Amino acid sequence: MNSSNTSRLSIGVFDSGVGGLTVLKALRAQLPSEDLVYLGDTARLPYGTKSPASIARYASQATRLLQQQDIKMLVVACNTASAVAIDALREQMDPLPVIGVVEPGAAAAVAARPGGSPLVLATEATVRLGAYRRAILELDPEASVMELACEMLVSLAEEGWSDGPIATAIVQRYLDELDDQANNPASVILGCTHFPLLREPISAAFDAGVSIVDSASTTASVAGEMLKSLGLINEKSTAGSLTLLATDGATRFARVGGWFLGHDLSAADVEIVDL
């Protein structure tokens, strides 16, 4: 494929549900001319409790569907799929690029303070998979990585209660589980695609000098850099299109997805597909 044709293709974004819409929002903000196709595998969420073999199969099916939409790049906006299946997805997309959410977040945390003590806030499944820990230690073997499972923050974001006293109290209660050193980490990775919605109560809980790494915007930056370096940026001057696909529940996807994207959606904006 020649790169001037390829550059006109879309960016495919995939997640198990609506969380990856924070990555989609960051991509739209940073790459406004790009056409974007988002697929949420809402029929089979959550991926975190599934076996690695099932997750790899689901991710491959999702990627195949996005490939049929003519994409030039795949963004795996799902921590679990990034942790489990990214190598297989790179093979499947070869020679086109695949970007996960784990590596950009880890790199940004290490860049913020090499040799420091980054704190990863994530779901129980992501902590169990240890993907951020591995990615950080690969870049910075001196780092002292801390991980904290904050399951309730997912439902808090999905309920749309992203600020106010309840959000503040829940964030603080999780941080109370850490010892003193951890309460003053060098950087805090929002290691779940839902957590950028809670950036405000989370950053308020730390000293102003602590760098908050939003894996959604970090991933979007890396995607932009990658497209530039491959000569695949869409140079058109009009705004890019947005296609939303889900495997189940258009109404809920639209309602919750609206908070994540930052503007109202209706069920008619979401096309239901089979994988």
Add this chain to the structure above:
Amino acid sequence: MNSSNTSRLSIGVFDSGVGGLTVLKALRAQLPSEDLVYLGDTARLPYGTKSPASIARYASQATRLLQQQDIKMLVVACNTASAVAIDALREQMDPLPVIGVVEPGAAAAVAARPGGSPLVLATEATVRLGAYRRAILELDPEASVMELACEMLVSLAEEGWSDGPIATAIVQRYLDELDDQANNPASVILGCTHFPLLREPISAAFDAGVSIVDSASTTASVAGEMLKSLGLINEKSTAGSLTLLATDGATRFARVGGWFLGHDLSAADVEIVDL
């Protein structure tokens, strides 16, 4: 099968996850001599987002596995499966009895105040299915049923944060969504198997005269009555056995399940099975 032999068999309890353990706990308290077999289909939760056909198939597979364990009664300790599949499960278990969680809860609410205005607290999926509304109106066509989806209460219970200021604030925030009349319902149905863990902060939010219907203990009472009327009570004087089966995640099942059952569990207490 003759009833004196049948009475020695176990009671099978089935849920998509750990929530049904509140029903199991109530069964143990009310029927201490009965042998109990619990199956949590943790590999495929949540059922609420699945299609009715899938839920019916999963529930049938779970029931078949429990039938292989020689049960004399099936308790469907899952609101979604009760709402979608109870008739098919009754056919599958025939002539042995099947009890769901919806009908006992609805009956108790109507008994507490006929013609009143019961408030159903449930998950989004249960509210969407409208099963409590239908069951209440069938018993009491004059009732003015209110339903409130309280999704965050599920993760609150699973996180083990069942009391304290966060639980109180979350319950209050949901109730704030109701108008004044609803804030003074005749009865409140805990219409999700997770919610009995939050009985304290929920009941504290209502006047003392409001009857709180715990669908777990109500279902256990109905199960006991049913066994008595069929002559199927286990008359042995020793404590009944407890078998815990799950389709995935023994460690998490044990940790969260311990809070639900009210005593510590280890992963070795949970047998992983395939459906």
